[in-house]
Amino acid sequence: MSQAKCLVLGGGGFLGSHIAEGLxxxxxxxxxxxxxxxxxxxxHHLMQDVEITEGEFGRVEDVERALQGIDCVxxxxxxxxxxxxxxxxYFDIKTNLVDTLTMLQTVIRMGVSKVVFASSGGTVYGIPKRLPIDEDAATDPMCSYGITKLAVEKYLQVFHHLYGLDYLVLRYANxxxxxxxxxxxxxxxxxxxxxxAMGETVEIWGDGSVVRDFVYVGDAVDATIRAFEHSGRYRLFNVGSGKGTSLGELLATIGSAIGSGCEVVYREGRPTDVPASVLDISRIGRETGWAPKTSLEDGIGRTWEWVRTELSSRSLKKFT
Ligand SMILES: NC(=O)c1ccc[n+]([C@@H]2O[C@H](COP(=O)([O-])OP(=O)(O)OC[C@H]3O[C@@H](n4cnc5c(N)ncnc54)[C@H](O)[C@@H]3O)[C@@H](O)[C@H]2O)c1
Incomplete structure (x- = not known):
């Protein structure tokens, strides 16, 4: 599929820009x-190599323009x-579910062959019965975001059944x-x-015991492209580090990665935060040979370099 023409919706954002770069x-x-x-x-660094279509996802004509000549979305x-x-x-359903459904109908009409969807391993499962969470675990989201992600997954399944649309769902951790x-x-x-970096206090929701699965973006992109190129029986994969890290442990790792501690204030926990979420990544490992390579400390070190440069360029822009 190396000559396929790919459209990255949201390619100006965090994950989308990395996916575009990986492709x-x-x-x-x-x-x-x-x-x-x-x-x-x-x-900025990709501008010479990519085509750019600026538009609004909720406007069918913008999406149609973006889909011209595209093989994979x-x-x-x-x-x-x-x-x-x-x-x-309502806003969540309109912008994430209804507009996605409209895009999928346009995809079918325009003969696009494959759709890859960024779902959410952190929300579609809700409070897990056991850890790590595998792809067959129950899905009981505690927030609308997780419900719309799950609904899009189901529509992809239906469009596959009805129209033969090829698709892939990646449930990313953090x-x-x-x-x-x-x-x-x-x-x-x-x-x-x-x-x-700004010398401000870090706010933690809850007591720091909440456990998350942090996966470095370079590893997540590698997983995505391997899954995209593989042709096995699965269309749904978890993508995470496979390891749980509490927010307390995260703060300690940040301290050792950047060589300085942070001042912390603890706030009341939020009802949408599940106590622990760690994804089982054995399916994608088995099927595609992928495994995360970047340690949390190394990934934080790289992110820290970028955050410092980015914040100083943003503050320079404010004053020039
Ligand atoms: N970052 C995460 O932790 C995470 C985890 C799991 C899944 N996801 C999913 O991955 C996707 C990308 O997440 P991200 O963190 O890169 O987000 P992001 O906000 O960095 O990027 C999203 C991009 O979509 C664009 N966009 C949003 N609405 C638009 C519209 N109506 N028309 C045109 N462009 C629009 C934004 O301008 C932005 O550049 C999202 O669907 C998100 O739900 C993210």
């Missing part, structure tokens, strides 16, 4: 679709976050790394590091 490195033709609310800094666009999605489920918005709301590592 280019494998020799694919890449087009990026995004509305670029913060400019094109995330793909990588859907890495999202407009809500797990914690905020329960406050406005990806982190360069280009995760340090001033955003998602991604504990990016948010914690940016607080440290």
């Amino acid at each position: 280019l490195a494998q020799g694919y033709d890449v087009r990026i679709f995004d509305r670029f609310p913060r400019g094109k800094a995330n793909i 990588f859907h890495y666009l999202g407009s809500s976050l797990p914690q905020g999605s329960n406050a406005d489920p 990806p982190y790394g360069e280009r995760q918005n340090p001033e955003g709301q998602q991604g504990a590592i990016a948010v914690f590091l940016s607080r440290v």
Whole structure:
């Protein structure tokens, strides 16, 4: 499939920009679709090699324009976050489910052959009965974000059944790394590091015992492309590190990776936060030969370098 033309929806964002870069490195033709609310800094280094289509996902004509001549779609666009999605489920359903469904209908109409979807291993399972969580575990999301992710997975299954659409679902754990918005709301590592860089206090929801599965973005992209290129019987894979890290342990690892501690304040836990989430990654390992390579400490070190450079360029821009 190396000559396939791939469209990365949300390619101006954190995961999408890395997926675009990974696909280019494998020799694919890449087009990026995004509305670029913060400019094109995330793909600055790719501008010579990719096509860019600026547009709004909710506008059918923009999506149609982006899909012209495309073989495979990588859907890495999202407009809500797990914690905020329960406050406005209608917005979540419209922008993430209804607009995705419209895109899938356009995909069928325009003869696109494959769709890869960024789902969420951290939310679709809800509170797990056992750890690590495998792909056959029960799915009981505790937030609208997880429900819409699951609904899109089901529609992909139905479109496969009805129209023969080829698809792949990746349920990511907690990806982190360069280009995760340090001033955003998602991604504990990016948010914690940016607080440290700005000399601010790190806020922890709960007592620090919440356990997450942090996977370095380079490893997540490697997993994605291996799964995309493999042709086995599975269309659904967990992508994580396979290891659980409590927020308390994360703070200690940040301290040793960057050589400085952080000041912490503990806030009341949030109802959408499941106590522990660690994904079983044996299926993708067995089927594609993938295994994560980057230790948490190394990944944090790389992210720290990027966060410091990024924040200083943002503050320079504010004053020039
Ligand atoms: N980052 C994570 O921890 C994580 C984990 C699991 C799944 N995911 C999923 O992966 C996808 C990408 O996540 P991310 O962290 O890279 O997010 P991100 O916010 O960095 O990137 C999303 C991109 O989508 C674009 N976008 C959003 N709405 C749009 C619209 N209506 N029209 C055009 N462009 C629009 C944004 O401009 C942005 O560049 C999302 O679907 C997210 O739910 C993320």
